């Protein structure tokens with residue numbers, strides 16, 4: 001078996017401002033519908049109120065930014081921040097289309113950016129904080145975006161092992177290619193999966209009152225209504241799993257795709273491919 005140069009699902013900020021951001025944009029509705037159950041749970045925990053001033057970190061195409069904008073009327077404002085200029089342009093377009101004049105966007109690296117309107121009362125992030133090159137410095141910067149006592153709500157993926165939709169796919173990828181374990185601290189979707197590590201970063205960033213909730217739910221892999229075949233293609237074309245196999249011969253990639261399709265057939269329903277997913281929903285307050 002050959003190995004891959006790609007560390008397990010590592011994703012860096014440069015990927016998001018480039019290829020990965022473009023792939024997310026090209027498949028925006030599928031990605032957003034796939035992760036909407038986690039987003040809904042995080043929004044319910046955050047319980048935004050009219051008048052609040054909010055920053056949405058790593059807002060992508062802005063589904064959560066728009067949901068927040070609608071929930072803080074009248075008087076509230078939300079700013080979505082994302083490192084991908086293409087995603088930010090789409091987030092702005094969709095907010096304008098929905099007439100949400102209390103939503104603005106900023107194309108910037110949240111690890112270092114000074115965001116107009118800061119300090120905010122609330123910070124929100126659905127899967128947007130796992131890709132910082134220097135996470136400790138980034139969480140110090142995020143802390144600075146909040147005023148003392150301000151509240152942050154984060155969703156991050158729980159460990160791949162035991163996370164049904166990921167472990168099934170990784171098992172198949174590993175049938176074909178050796179995937180090196182990431183160095184601790186490597187940016188990527190699972191970089192904050194260890195609560196002790198995440199807790200230390202938040203405390204180092206000046207956050208307190210940390211609350212970790214283990215969310216276990218179901219999600220539609222490949223988006224609402226996807227067949228097993230179309231979800232398998234989506235996973236290989238749009239997600240990092242495909243990159244892990246990118247250097248393999250076409251026959252290997254075709255076999256992996258057939259195995260993924262078979263995995264998904266077992267979870268196929270009229271609504272789409274439904275698989276279990278685990279995430280940490282974490283709330284914290286800015287010290288002071």
Ligand SMILES: C[S@@+](CC[C@H](N)C(=O)[O-])C[C@H]1O[C@@H](n2cnc3c(N)ncnc32)[C@H](O)[C@@H]1O
Pocket residue numbers: 013016017021024032035039057058059060061062063064081082083084087108109110111125126127128129131132
């Ligand atoms: C998994 S996507 C989630 C997007 C969005 N929050 C959602 O739930 O639909 C991660 C997002 O974080 C953004 N991102 C990654 N690193 C970032 C950084 N350092 N600063 C700002 N945005 C970043 C990416 O461009 C991408 O849009």
